[in-house]
Amino acid sequence: MNETINGVMDETLVDRVSGGTQQVVYEFARAATLEGWWSWALLIGTLALLLFLCIRLYRRDVAELAPLTRWTLIGLRLITIAGLVFFFFDLHRRTERMVTRPSEVTVLVDTSQSMSLPVGAMGSTQTRAERAARLLEDSDLLERFEQDHRVSVYAFDQTSEPKLLETRGGVSPLGAVEQPTREPALASNAAVIGALLVGLGVLLSVIALLVGAAGRTEILPWLICGAACSVVLGMISLGSVYAIHTDRSLAELLGRDKAADSAATETNEPTDNDATPPPVRVSDWSKTIAATGSQSRIGDALRSILSDHDPSTLSGVVVMTDGQNNGGVGTGAAIAAARRTEVAIYPVGLGSSSAPVNVRVVDLDAPRRVYPGDKFAVTAMLQASGPKNMEVDVQLLDKLDDSSSGSGAETNEASANLGEVVDSQKMNVASDGTLTAIRFEMEPESVGRRRLAIRVVAPEEDQNQRDDSRAARYEVVAKKLRVLAIAGGPTREYRFVRNLMFRDKSIELDVWLQTGKPGMSQDADRVLDAFPAKPEELFDYDAIFMFDPNWTAMSAESLDLLDRWVSQQAGGLILVAGPVYHSQWTRLRTDPRVSRIAGFFPVNLSKRGTLVSGGRQGGENPWPLDFTPEARRAEFLWIAEDPADSFDVWEQFGGVYDFVGVKNAKPGAKVYAYFSDPTTEIGGSLPAYLASHFYGAGRVYFQGSGEMWRLRGESDTYFDSYYTKLVRWVSEGRLMRDSTRGVLLVDSSRAMVGETITVRAILTDDQFEPLDVAEVEAKLLAPSGRIDDINLLPLKGEPRPGTYGGRFVVREAGSYELRLTLGDALEEQVLQQSVQVRLPTVELERPRRNDDELKQLADMTGGVFAAVEPDTTNDALVSTLVSQLKPQPQTTVLPGTPDIDFNRRRNVVLMWLIATMLTMEWVTRRLHRLA
Known part of the structure; x- marks a missing residue:
């Protein structure tokens, strides 16, 4: 019975809104509080008794009056009782939202480096990642999914959380709800008719009073009945519109306030500000899902998707992979999660299931x-x-x-x-x-x-x-490597490196010991007593070591010359900080040379002294170096014969005691190691100890203290290997120059599949002035023979104009070659660099497609396994997936809160109706001389 009463006065206004429909519901709040049949029986019995007594008593009271007058008086009293009963049941209005959440389909694409292997066994040139990209880009898989589902495409590899790539289909999220559109014209017409009826009733009431006063009783019943009917109908019509349309005043409803009515109409119209943001889209799938990850964590990716998406609307998860789960949790945990949530998994197997010879x-x-x-x-x-x-x-x-x-x-x-x-x-x-x-x-x-x-x-x-x-x-390289070593004093680091360079037959070493005396003997090919003063003298060097130099002993002209040597001549500069002179020049404030000196460093140095984040001198305990992932790719840190064993040696190395204050690395710099003492952490980061960056055409390398001689405690070979490889690495730009027009550099000559290689070119025109063009185009030759264009753009903030930069991602194993051509056909000059790229061992151990695990994922969760063989067409695969994943949208009703304005207006209308009915009844009784 409750549902029956609630539905008596339902008004449903259904509009298309974001995520569902909107419905206005009218219900009696008191009815919801009455429980049990006896409550309703008692209430109905009481009302019936009240109506019976009212009618019986009134019939006896007005028995002598005309029938029309009798029934008019009874009707007025019954309308009053009905108004009180209506007030008792407490009619409320609220707005419900029926939100329909669309069905969802999630597509997971494996982007680990094993996906760069061929898709087939018979000499196939297409990689597994390329096959997945073709399926997403060339077929209509996503478009057909979009018709019935909200589609989300993720990439997963070595991270525990997959990366969202694209979303499409479905509806906008909850919240952006457009208000229901009202019918202002219809409401105004009903209000005007109601007002006219009330006016007519008032007019008839006045006439009835005049007629009654004149003693014309024969037409009085008709006037009273007409007045009562007009007033009742008019108040119900006008009062209903007034109570329902709480967004408009009575004057607006009656059409007296045109401006406010127009403004209200405009307010209800949807605006551009309510528009939902566009979905995320991918423009080039082959680049977006490049095989870059060092591991394939299928189990982690599936568990993350199942926990982030509502299983009631998730129709299924499509996984494009070769099935080799070599990191994170096993697929068993993902199967258990899928079975609990009743979500089916549909693996799409890429690669070859057989082991070809x-x-x-x-x-x-x-x-x-x-x-x-x-x-x-x-x-x-x-x-x-x-x-x-x-x-x-x-x-x-x-x-x-x-x-x-x-x-x-x-x-x-x-x-x-x-x-x-x-x-x-x-x-x-x-x-x-x-x-x-x-x-x-x-x-x-x-x-x-x-x-x-x-x-x-x-x-x-x-x-x-x-x-x-x-x-x-x-x-x-035929020529010897020319090296200049500059030292503020004869430190242990300087002496060991000087002796090492002097013994190396491929190196010609000059030294400038700033505290040395004229005629002092040094193990070097030439001993200098000052910094080279002429460009032709300095530009003959390939690398310069600076061991805690006394920068203040160098003039501004010498610093300008050093800047030109590094930025224009591709010189390699190695800065080894120390406790004596480094802390002196960093505290200078007014010397204009300070900014020029600080510009060479790949890190921003602290200038607040040694007591506050200024570094450490004379430490009591050694701390090992905390190497970064960049260090694993830096060949000068491969100090053992086997690169894999090098960092075992670094871990055994006891570490260093001191460091100089570093705030952070400069943009574009690479940090290879941090000083690992946790008490030296500032701003959530440890101080950088080893770092490098490009400075124009050259490289600058920074070392936080002169303590690498401690490596000799492990083996002299490690110390010799470190500095020999380091000096050859920083001078690489000088020795690998192919042209007088410039130099082409890459930040790493060896890389793993999926890494990003940064390219830098310092170029001049045919007049040897800095090149000034919008972009420079280089050609990248991939191991497969594919040729890609690499656009190099001018780099802002460089110390020298004519500096261009770009980057590219290596997506397959082998040797990449980058070529940049300058000049015309008559004077063509070619700059070139090569990068050796390999796959990590963990991604190569099991190159075969793991059908057993993929079938288990499908069978245990109710999905279907689709193997991509060389003869599998996109159409067949798309048809299989689309037919299996059935839509499963969910509709949820969100109840609203009662409309307070409606309650207030409802009470006003009921009060006026009851008061009017009682007033008319009293006047009628007085006209007929009743008590």
């Missing part, structure tokens, strides 16, 4: 620059798959680099271009996908750019000949 060269590690007579090592990683282990011949080839062939993996047809075989070894390569290392040693034969390659003589059944070889470029 294949052997390939995974990685090639060779130095970029060597010196005549110095033996160097070439290391390669081999990987094989098939029914049994393979014994293969591995060849080392070498030749002069004529830059006529592509870079990276070569086909057998092009293997004649790889050079002559200079060495070979037989290797037994396991067929289970594990990596096998092979090492060659060779001695450079001639000066110049050369090209070496590792080639596997694969068996006849090898199914992919493209990966049987890998090439790399290196340069045999």
Whole structure:
């Protein structure tokens, strides 16, 4: 019965709103508080008794009057009782929102580095990531999902939380609700009619009084009945409109306030400010889902999606992956979460499920620059798959680099271009996908750019000949490396490095000991007593060491010359801080040289002294260096023979005692290590101890104290390796210059798949003035033979004009070559740099598609496994997925709060109605001389 009463006066205004519909509901609040049949029986009985007594008593009281008058009086009293009953039941108005949440589909795309492997087994050139990109971009999968679902596309790799890439379909989130549109014209008409009826009733009442006073009783009943009916109908009509339309005054309803009525109408119209933000869209899927992650955490990604999305509307999760979960939690935890939430998982398997007979060269590690007579090592990683282990011949080839062939993996047809075989070894390569290392040693034969390659003589059944070889470029540098060492005093670090550089036959060393006396003996090729004063003297050096120098002993002209040498001549500057002079110049305030000196450093230095974040001198305990991920890719920190063992050595290294105050790294700088004492942390960050940045065409390297000599406690070899590799690394720009028109640099010559390589070019025009163009276009040759354009744009805030920068992401293993051409066809000059790219071991251990795990994901959660084979078309795959994922939207009713303005107006209308009815009844009784 409650539902019946609540529905008596329901008015439903349904509008299209964000996320659902809006409904205005009228209900009796008192009815909701009456529970049990006896409550309703008592209430109905009481009302029935009241009505019975009222009618019986009134019939006896007015029995002598005309029938029309009798029933008019009874009607007036019954309307009064009805008004009181209406007030008792307490009619409320509230607005309900019926929110329909759309069905959802989530698409997870694996972007780990194993997705850069071929999608098929038979020599396929398309990678798994490219296959996933084609499915999302070229097919209508997302468009068909969008018709029935809200679609969210995520990428996942080594992080525990997947990254949202695109959203489409569905409706806007809750909150942006448009107010229901009223009907102002209809409401005004009803109000005007009601007002006219009330006016007519008042007029008839006045006439009835005059007629009654004149004694014309024969027409009096008709006038009283007409007046009562007009007033009742008019008040009900006018009062209902007035109570319902709380957003408008009585004058507005009657059309007396046109301006306010127009403003109210405009307010109800939706504005542009209520528009919901557009969905996130991807413009280029092949770049967005590049294989960059070092791990594939399928279990973590699925658990995150299942916890972040409402399972009641989540129709399913589509996972595009090769199925190799090699990080985070296992897929068992994701299956358990999916079963609890009753969400089906639909794996799309990419890659080959079989183990083809294949052997390939995974990685090639060779130095970029060597010196005549110095033996160097070439290391390669081999990987094989098939029914049994393979014994293969591995060849080392070498030749002069004529830059006529592509870079990276070569086909057998092009293997004649790889050079002559200079060495070979037989290797037994396991067929289970594990990596096998092979090492060659060779001695450079001639000066110049050369090209070496590792080639596997694969068996006849090898199914992919493209990966049987890998090439790399290196340069045999004839000239000695010219190094200048500057020291504020004969510190231990300076003396060890000076002796090391002096013993190295490939280095010509000059020194300037600022505290030295004329005629003092030094282990150096030449001893200076001042900073080089002429450009031709300074510009002949390739690298400069500065061990806690006395900067104040250098003139402004010398600093300008040093700036030109680094920024224009691609010099390599190594700054080793110390406790004596570093703290002196940083405290200077008015010396104009300070800003020029600070500009060389890749970090912002503290200038508040040693007591407050100014560093430490004479520490009591050593602290190990806290290396960053950038350090793992820095070759000068590979101090052991095997790069993988180098950081084991650094961990065994006891550490350093002191450091100079550093606030933070400059934009664009790379930090390799921090001083690890937690008490030195300022602003949530430890002070940087090792850092570098590009300064124009050159590199500047910063070391927080002169304590690397402590490495000699582990082994003299580690100390020698660190500084020898460091000085060659910072001077790389000088030694690798291909043109007088400029220099082309990359921040890392070795990288993992998915890393971003920063490019810098310092260029001049044919008059050797800084180049001034909007952009410079370089060509990037990928290992697969693809050629991409890299746009280099002018860099702002550089100390020298003509500096351009850009970046690119390496998406496949092999050797990338970057080429920049200057000049015209008659005087063409080519700048070039190469980057060796490899996949991490964890992503190569299991290259085969894991069908067992993918099928288990589907079977245990009620989904379907779709394997992408070479002959699988996008249409067939799309049809399978769309037919399986059925829409499951959910509708939720959000009850609103009672409208206070409506309650107030309702009470006003009831009060006037009851008062009017009682007044008319009293006047009628007086006219007929009743008590």
